[in-house]
Amino acid sequence: MKVDLNKEHETEIKESLRAKKELIDQALEKYVSWEHKYPPRLLESMRYSLFSGGKRLRPILTLAAGEVVGGEEENLLPFASAIELIHTYSLIHDDLPSMDNDDYRRGRLTNHKVFGEAMAILTGDALFALAFQIITDPALIKNFKPELLLKTINEIAAAAGAEGMVGGQAVDILSVGSKLNKDEVNYIHEKKTGALIRASVRAGGFLGGGSKKKIEALSQYGEKIGLAFQIIDDILDIEGEKEVLGKDTGKDRDKNKATYPAIYGLKESKQKAAQLIEEAIKSLKIFGKKAFFLKDIANFILFRKS
Amino acid sequence: MKVDLNKEHETEIKESLRAKKELIDQALEKYVSWEHKYPPRLLESMRYSLFSGGKRLRPILTLAAGEVVGGEEENLLPFASAIELIHTYSLIHDDLPSMDNDDYRRGRLTNHKVFGEAMAILTGDALFALAFQIITDPALIKNFKPELLLKTINEIAAAAGAEGMVGGQAVDILSVGSKLNKDEVNYIHEKKTGALIRASVRAGGFLGGGSKKKIEALSQYGEKIGLAFQIIDDILDIEGEKEVLGKDTGKDRDKNKATYPAIYGLKESKQKAAQLIEEAIKSLKIFGKKAFFLKDIANFILFRKS
Numbered sequence: 210m211k212v213d214l215n216k217e218h219e220t221e222i223k224e225s226l227r228a229k230k231e232l233i234d235q236a237l238e239k240y241v242s243w244e245h246k247y248p249p250r251l252l253e254s255m256r257y258s259l260f261s262g263g264k265r266l267r268p269i270l271t272l273a274a275g276e277v278v279g280g281e282e283e284n285l286l287p288f289a290s291a292i293e294l295i296h297t298y299s300l301i302h303d304d305l306p307s308m309d310n311d312d313y314r315r316g317r318l319t320n321h322k323v324f325g326e327a328m329a330i331l332t333g334d335a336l337f338a339l340a341f342q343i344i345t346d347p348a349l350i351k352n353f354k355p356e357l358l359l360k361t362i363n364e365i366a367a368a369a370g371a372e373g374m375v376g377g378q379a380v381d382i383l384s385v386g387s388k389l390n391k392d393e394v395n396y397i398h399e400k401k402t403g404a405l406i407r408a409s410v411r412a413g414g415f416l417g418g419g420s421k422k423k424i425e426a427l428s429q430y431g432e433k434i435g436l437a438f439q440i441i442d443d444i445l446d447i448e449g450e451k452e453v454l455g456k457d458t459g460k461d462r463d464k465n466k467a468t469y470p471a472i473y474g475l476k477e478s479k480q481k482a483a484q485l486i487e488e489a490i491k492s493l494k495i496f497g498k499k500a501f502f503l504k505d506i507a508n509f510i511l512f513r514k515s
Numbered sequence: 516m517k518v519d520l521n522k523e524h525e526t527e528i529k530e531s532l533r534a535k536k537e538l539i540d541q542a543l544e545k546y547v548s549w550e551h552k553y554p555p556r557l558l559e560s561m562r563y564s565l566f567s568g569g570k571r572l573r574p575i576l577t578l579a580a581g582e583v584v585g586g587e588e589e590n591l592l593p594f595a596s597a598i599e600l601i602h603t604y605s606l607i608h609d610d611l612p613s614m615d616n617d618d619y620r621r622g623r624l625t626n627h628k629v630f631g632e633a634m635a636i637l638t639g640d641a642l643f644a645l646a647f648q649i650i651t652d653p654a655l656i657k658n659f660k661p662e663l664l665l666k667t668i669n670e671i672a673a674a675a676g677a678e679g680m681v682g683g684q685a686v687d688i689l690s691v692g693s694k695l696n697k698d699e700v701n702y703i704h705e706k707k708t709g710a711l712i713r714a715s716v717r718a719g720g721f722l723g724g725g726s727k728k729k730i731e732a733l734s735q736y737g738e739k740i741g742l743a744f745q746i747i748d749d750i751l752d753i754e755g756e757k758e759v760l761g762k763d764t765g766k767d768r769d770k771n772k773a774t775y776p777a778i779y780g781l782k783e784s785k786q787k788a789a790q791l792i793e794e795a796i797k798s799l800k801i802f803g804k805k806a807f808f809l810k811d812i813a814n815f816i817l818f819r820k821s
Contacts, residue, residue, distance in 0.1 A: 247677040251685040255677070302640065307632035326613035327688045330636060331681050334608060337640070338676030341647050345669035355661030362668065363651035370644030371553040371561070375637050379557040382633045 214508055222505040226264070229272060233265040233293060236286040240343055241294075247335070254324045254332040255339075259297050262315045264513075266438075266506070267409040268293045273502045274410045274427050280417025287349040288361065288416060291340035292409050295369050298336035299378070299405075301329050308382060311460070337369075353416060361415045368408030377401030381467065389467040395436075397467055402442070403435030410434075426495045430503065433489035438510050440482040443468040447475065449514065486511045520814055528811040535578060536571045539599060542592040546649050547600075553641070560630040560638040561645075565603050568621045570819075572744075572812070573715040574599045579808045580716040580733050586723025593655040594667065594722060597646035598715050601675050604642035605684070605711075607635050614688060617766070643675075659722060667721045674714030683707025687773065695773045701742075703773055708748070709741030716740075732801045736809065739795035744816050746788040749774040753781065755820065792817045 214222075241259055245252055268289030275285040304311040304319040305326060311319050321329035341362065343349060350358055367373060377400025384393065410431030414424045446461045447470055461468045469478040489507045493500035520528075547565055551558055574595030581591040610617040610625040611632060617625050627635035647668065649655060656664055673679060683706025690699065716737030720730045752767045753776055767774045775784040795813045799806040 245677070248682050248686045248689070250689055251677055251682060302636055305633075305636065307636065327611075328685065330608055330611065330613065331685045331688070334639075334643070335677040335681045335685075337643060338672050338679075338681060341672035342669060342676060345665045345672060347666075347669070350665070355665055359651045359656070359661055359664060360653075363648060363653070366644050366647035366651060370648060371551070371557055371641040373644075375641045375644060376554050376557060379554045379634065379637045379641075382637070383554070383556055 214512065219512060222509050225502065225505060226269060226509060229269045230265045232272075232282070232286065233268045233289060234260070236290045237293065240287070240290055241339070250324070250328065251331065251335060254320060254328050255336055257323060258301050258320045258332065259294070259336070261317055263293070263297070265293060266510075267296050267406060270406065270409040270431070270434075270503075270506060271413040271416075273506060274413030274419075274431075275417035276413075277496050277499050277503060278414055278417035278419035278423050278427075280413065281352075284352045285413060285416055287343050287346070288412055289409075291344045292365065292405065292412065294336045294340040294343070295365070295374075296405060298333040298340075299369075299374055301333040301336070303378060305329060308378075309460075309464070340365075357415055357418075361412050364408050364411055364415065368404040373400055373404030373408070374402075377404065384467055386465050389472070391472055394467045394469065394472050398436055398439040398469070399432075402439040403432060406435035406438060407431035423495060426492050429492035430489045430507070433485045433492065434507050434510055437482045437485040437489065437507075440469045440478055440485070441510060441513065443470050444475065444478055444482070445515070482511060520818065525818060528815050531808065531811060532570070532575060532815060535575045538578075538588070538592065539571045539574045539595060540566070542596045543599065546593070546596055547645070556630070556634065557637065557641060560626060560634050561641055563629060564607050564626045564638065565600070565642070567623055569599070569603070570821075571599060572816075573602050573712060576712065576715040576737070576740075576809075576812060577719040577722075579812060580719030580725075580737075581723035582719075583802050583805050583809060584720055584723035584725035584729050584733075586719065587658075590658045591719060591722055593649050593652070594718055595715075597650045598671065598711065598718065600642045600646040600649070601671070601680075602711060604639040604646075605675075605680055607639040607642070609684060611635060614684070615766075615770070646671075663721055663724075667718050670714050670717055670721065674710040679706055679710030679714070680708075683710065690773055692771050695778070697778055700773045700775065700778050704742055704745040704775070705738075708745040709738060712741035712744060713737035729801060732798050735798035736795045736813070739791045739798065740813050740816055743788045743791035743795065743813075746775045746784050746791070747816060747819065749776050750781065750784055750788070751821070789817060 237259055241255055243252070271289040271292055272282055272285050276282060300314060301320045303309050304314060305321055312322055313319060320332055324332065344358065344362055369375065377397050381397045381401055407428065410427050411424060414427040419427065443461060446458055446468070449458050469481070473481065486507050490504050493503055543565055547561055549558070577595040577598055578588055578591050582588060606620060607626045609615050610620060611627055618628055619625060626638055630638065650664070650668055675681065683703050687703045687707055713734065716733050717730060720733040725733065749767060752764055752774070755764050775787070779787065792813050796810050799809055
């Protein structure tokens with residue numbers, strides 16, 4: 210995989226991402242605080258999975274896309290956080306014994322290994338509901354036009370549901386053990402991971418007040434990095450180091466899962482990921498130098514090791 | 516249980532409810548139609564649980580509450596339907612082996628018995644997401660003020676989540692096998708069933724443009740019938756006929772579940788339910804004769820056999 214970055218630039222990117230991650234973590238800490246009057250064990254379980262060292266890639270994308278079209282970070286935080294809640298819920302459900310049956314994620318026991326299956330299902334459900342509660346909370350959304358909010362909520366709900374993330378996961382689950390063709394693997398990747406990543410970017414674009422042309426550019430960018438992200442995920446499952454990844458490698462192969470490398474081979478998969486990132490960066494042309502952070506994120510997706 | 520209704524009035528009420536149910540079914544048929552480009556097996560599973568002979572009580576409440584404050588049925592249908600989607604999702608998840616482990620519901624095999632656990636979880640997730648997608652769909656919500664929509668979505672999300680339905684189910688699951696006190700049983704009932712029923716009524720009130728005072732009256736009504744509904748559910752689990760209920764009876768006792776009759780005894784539970792319905796009807800005073808259908812629904816909750 211060719212990445213035109215020197216070590217210094219890589220370190221800079223990681224540092225910016227770390228700073229943004231901290232912002233997101235602070236916001237999440239407020240929205241899912243110990244002060245909430247939820248059943249204590251449920252709240253504990255929600256927080257366990259939410260604060261488990263995630264990269265916060267999706268919410269960072271929402272902030273970055275929002276800012277590139279002129280939005281303010283502070284205002285974007287509830288939406289960015291809501292998308293992370295949805296992502297976390299999807300991981301909890303995906304890890305369940307009846308789904309991917311994973312015991313570890315990010316180096317820690319998965320939610321159902323700690324809290325049991327029933328609580329893991331309910332924890333996912335609670336996080337999903339909370340996402341929509343936050344982005345309709347009068348105190349948090351007062352700086353946006355209501356029409357824009359409704360459009361954004363619709364985008365997020367569609368990306369999370371049967372025509373997006375859940376649809377992709379359903380096809381993935383249903384196809385375990387059967388041989389898939391390229392179209393089917395593309396479908397799973399686009400929906401399961403791609404849809405929410407694309408929506409993270411578009412949500413920022415909407416809320417930041419982006420023009421139709423700019424939203425279109427962001428959509429292109431979101432689609433490309435979303436697919437690249439999943440391809441790299443597949444590659445890391447083969448080539449990654451368990452200690453860095455925080456989970457076992459080789460699981461896709463063991464489960465006979467539909468992956469890019471299984472269909473295209475490792476070499477072609479790496480080329481494809483690099484090409485997608487290049488295209489993603491090209492689609493940012495309309496923003497000029499302002500797009501530097503979105504570019505950095507795209508490059509990070511390519512050089513990440515976990 | 517004393518109900519001041521003659522057989523004729525009972526038949527009339529059932530007939531009105533049947534007509535409303537048909538309206539809801541038609542709307543749901545549109546929103547979850549075979550035309551959707553979802554993975555076919557997922558769509559099949561969503562429809563299996565959605566069209567399985569539910570009473571559509573919650574969406575009917577939304578319509579009735581909306582109309583009593585001057586809303587139009589046609590406009591209210593997407594919201595009423597969304598609430599039924601959320602209710603159906605919660606039933607699918609509640610029936611799962613790791614939760615209540617129920618094989619039958621409404622006389623048919625539960626979702627996971629037909630589609631498997633993984634698909635049942637994803638089907639619930641998909642229905643939940645679709646609910647929020649429908650109530651933010653520009654084509655369906657154009658007759659409402661955006662501010663009112665956001666307020667309603669917030670209400671529904673809160674009622675469905677950790678401070679509402681999911682919270683109640685979590686405490687219910689966590690308390691199986693342990694002896695609960697009255698406060699705890701009340702908490703479970705209020706949250707698990709009551710919260711969404713109350714929100715169904717309030718959503719109608721908001722969208723119909725009800726004044727603060729009228730919303731307050733509807734909230735009282737919703738709270739009372741919500742609790743009464745769950746108490747009757749508990750009673751039917753003991754006294755109901757399996758054939759009419761469409762599910763096994765005695766399951767609560769077998770599972771040592773927290774129920775009203777277990778704490779208060781059957782007689783006092785029946786009195787409590789009747790009293791709540793009476794109070795619910797009293798709280799409708801502000802609407803005068805217009806509230807006849809809401810009264811009918813309250814009475815139906817008391818005399819229902821399934």
